[in-house]
Amino acid sequence: MDFSLTQQHNDQKSLLEIIFVVDGSGSIGKSNFSIVREWVVNRTVNIYEAFGDFAHVEVLQFSNKDNPWDGVSIEDSKKFVIPFVLGECVNNVSCFTPRIMNMPYLNSATYLYYALRRVMEVEFPKSPSFNISMKAVIVVTDGEANDGAFLRGWHDKYKDRVTSIAIGVGQYKKFLNQLQNIANGGTGNDRVFPLSGFTGMQRNSSDLINVLINLTDPIWSSWSSCSTSCSPGIQMRTITFRNATRTLNESVIVNQTKTCNEDLCALYYDNDLRCAGPGIIPTQCSMDAFRKFLLKNVNWEEIGQDEKIFDSPVKGLRMKLKQIKSPGMNIKFVNIERYDAVKP
Structure with missing residues (x-):
């Protein structure tokens, strides 16, 4: 589907910025990490199907962290694998798919808080859309974080700036409290998505996409009639994102098109x-x-x-x-x- 903007905000960049924070710890294993890669590709495709060019996606794999005595700032840290950043590979499956699928597996510890710090202190701020975009973090992990004691504080600090979603795979009940702290500050299971195993990641994740769609409070019009009667044509509808930007008090209207009469x-x-x-x-x-x-x-x-x-x-x-x-x-x-x- 194609998208075009008909009512622009002052600085047309991205309406919604999303960063996948992907666990690369040793407990996952190489074969399961291949499933994780495929899952991230499929969810990225789903995001662009829903938002087109007005969503920007980044993927950050985490595992270990720098020691304080190493004197390395989190901005200069080499502990992360980032196949592409916000603003790259936008709505381009031939660009983001090989980068995700070729992402090397770190295979070490689980320092999730350290990764979330990097997201909020470095990755989002360097985006050209930082001052206007809605932001979401999607955490995918299979175990308890080594620095999990700091996750509740991270949520409380950034809860007004980012919507966080936590996906726990495998024996999630053992670290459910950490998932809850990430997603909602420990108040319940809102935006927490548990999966009993990695094979469950191969199923559709429409609930995850619905969280992102609801974040921008959209109104969908009906599809127009096909532009042609006896040959392939175009249908159009509008999507009004009423909560489209974080700092601008206005809506954004996006035209969405799709082909019709393809089965002649x-x-x-x-x-x-x-x-x-x-x-x-x-x-x-x-x-x-x-x-x-x-x-x-x-x-x-x-x-x-x-x-x-x-x-x-x-x-x-x-x-x-x-x-x-x-x-x-x-x-x-x-x-x-x-x-x-x-x-x-």
Whole structure:
């Protein structure tokens, strides 16, 4: 689907910025981390299907941390794997898919708070949309964080700036309190999504996308009629994001388009050949459409036992009908043939 902005805010950049914070600890394992990569790709695709170019996505894999005595700032830390940052690979599956799928597996500890610090202190602030965008963090982890004691404080500090979503995989009950601290400050299971195993990540995650959609408070119009009657065309609807920006008090209206009439044969209904005509009705549809139309509308009583020829609206196509009637028997013969329309 395609998107275009019709009512712009003052600095047209990103309406929604999302950072996946992906656990790369050793407890996950190489095979399961491959599932995680695929999951992140699929969810990124879902995000762009919902928001188009007006969402920006980043992926950050975490595991270990720098020691205080190393004298390395979190901005200069090399402990993270970031295949692309906010503003890169926007709505470009051929760009973000190989970068995610080729992301190396860190295979070490689980310093989640350290990663969340990096997200809020470095990654979001360096984005050109930092001052206006809504922000979301999606944490994916399979175990208790080594620095989990600081997660509640992280949430309380940034709860008015970012919406956090926590996904726990495997034995999540052992670290459910940490997931809750990330997502809602420990008040319950809001925005907490537990999965009993990594195979569960292969299922659809529509609830996760709904959280992001509701964050911007959208109003969806109905799809318009197809722009064409007898060939592939375009349908359009508008999405009004009423809570589109964090600092600007206004809505943003986005036009969303999709193709229609892609299945051309579906245009030729049993009793309607309005789309038929030379060069219009597809060859692969014409025979079946013509047959359905005639067999539904022909009066066999008028045909009797004589052969009857019907010409199609499609040049060079005709149908021959004949029936043989006798006591206890009524056989109908239907023959559709193509012919040289130039010759008599």
